[in-house]
Amino acid sequence: MQLVLYPRVIAQHGLLYPFRLSLWLYPIAYLLTPYLSLLPFDSAGLIWLGILVVQAAQVVGRTFALPATILLLNYSCPHPSLLGLVHGIGSSVSGTSRTLGSIMAGTFDSIGLENEMSGLAWWIFALVSIVGCLLSFMVRDNLDE
Numbered sequence: 564m565q566l567v568l569y570p571r572v573i574a575q576h577g578l579l580y581p582f583r584l585s586l587w588l589y590p591i592a593y594l595l596t597p598y599l600s601l602l603p604f605d606s607a608g609l610i611w612l613g614i615l616v617v618q619a620a621q622v623v624g625r626t627f628a629l630p631a632t633i634l635l636l637n638y639s640c641p642h643p644s645l646l647g648l649v650h651g652i653g654s655s656v657s658g659t660s661r662t663l664g665s666i667m668a669g670t671f672d673s674i675g676l677e678n679e680m681s682g683l684a685w686w687i688f689a690l691v692s693i694v695g696c697l698l699s700f701m702v703r704d705n706l707d708e
Contacts, residue, residue, distance in 0.1 A: 564626045578631055579704050585627030586696045592620035593689035597682030638704060664688075 572581050599613045633653075640649045668684045675683025 564622070565630065569626060569630060572627070573631075577704070578634060579702065581627045582631035582635070582702075583696070583699045585624045585631075586692070586699055588620040588624035589628075589692040590689040590696065592617050592624065593685050593692060595620070597685045600681070635702060635704060 595613070595617050599610070599617065602610045602613050604610070636649060636653050637646065640646050668688065671684035671687050672681075675681055
């Protein structure tokens with residue numbers, strides 16, 4: 564998908580529109596995930612369909628969001644000699660966020676389970692991702708404008 568579909572979509576629609584649109588797949592996946600446990604256990608087809616929908620949202624979201632993020636990071640660099648520094652900072656922030664996100668997910672999951680809200684961590688991350696979606700409208704791409 565990233566090799567065939569992504570370049571065509573970006574060539575037709577530019578970088579920002581698919582990027583912003585793909586970000587909305589994350590809150591959808593986060594909101595749907597805890598409800599997979601409510602699907603009837605005797606219907607394997609329905610369970611697999613639910614898993615397929617959630618995973619498709621995640622994969623399509625990543626396919627369009629991650630390369631666009633790297634390209635936007637490249638475009639934000641004031642000079643080519645600083646690309647290494649900019650990418651190093653970007654990688655550090657990304658890695659730190661993944662680490663803290665896992666810790667926070669475990670903490671929110673524990674709090675949710677103690678209060679009989681097994682989806683709490685998913686709902687919180689859905690809200691955080693919605694904030695990210697809204698903040699994406701502040702991102703500018705000089706190539707698209």
